[in-house]
Amino acid sequence: MQKLFKRASIVYFAFLLLVTFLSIAFLSLGYRFIVSNEIIWFVINVAAEGILTALCLSKRKESMESANIIAQFLPFFALIYICVIGFLIDGVDDSILILHGLLCFLTCYVVSLLYTNKRVFRIVCAVLNSILLFFLLVGIFFIMTFGQIGQDTIVRQEISPDKSYTAILINSDQGALGGNTLVNIEYRTSIINIGFGQFVKVVRLYIGNWGEFETMNLEWRDDCTLLINGKSYNID
Secondary structure (H helix, E strand, O other): OHHHHHOHHHHHHHHHHHHHHHHHHHHHOOEEEEEOOHHHHHHHHHHHHHHHHHHHHHOHHHOOHHHHHHHHOHHHHHHHHHHHHHHHEEOOOHHHHHHHHHHHHHHHHHHHHHOOOOHHHHHHHHHHHHHHHHHHHHHHHHHHHHOOOOEEEEEEEEEOOOOOEEEEEEEEEOHHHOEEEEEEEEEEEEEEEOOOEEEEEEEEEEEEEOOHHHOOOEEEEEOOEEEEOOEEEEOO
16 A cells, blocks of 8 residues: 555556546547436546545655656646547536536646655746646636537437437537538447446538538438438448
8 A cells, every 4th residue: 555655646647548548549439428417427537536636645755756757747647638538528518527627637736736856847847737727727718708619409319210320410500600510320239338428439420501400301211321301321
């Protein structure tokens, strides 16, 4: 246990790296994580990050030199982790995502400040991490003040006859930039359920003009063929 305390910042770093790597792997395979209970998702994530932070701070003065160095890079990797999670997660309110991201970054920022290193290295890292914090706060302020530039609204869902796929018709409103009509295919057979959410493979099948969803005809011809305004799209 003492060895774990001495390497606590490395454990936190490994946690961020592992989750980021797994998230990128799922994204590369076309998966999204659809959260069914955002409060449970938030509590689990904050609890994990809180425990790791407490572990880092409990005996930081006895930590190894390598752990002290890794601690300075935690805010940077936390920022990467936050961005990747934002691309993977669906079904969580923007305010909860922002709060989670802010708490995660702040815990890493505090850890980086409290771990001891050579004076010059520590000062340089503190300045760089403070700049990252500034840009994060500016980004959060912009999002909270003006809202997201785009907003996707599910208009209709059609399940294939054999229930293997779900065609999702989406109105993508990009504000002053206009928008698009989207059709996504959700692979129901690929679902990986973990209780408070599920990983689902989602593929973009169609991109059309903004407002096209109002008159779009969407129906399944058979188990693997979707008709969009009469035109066939084979899912396989």
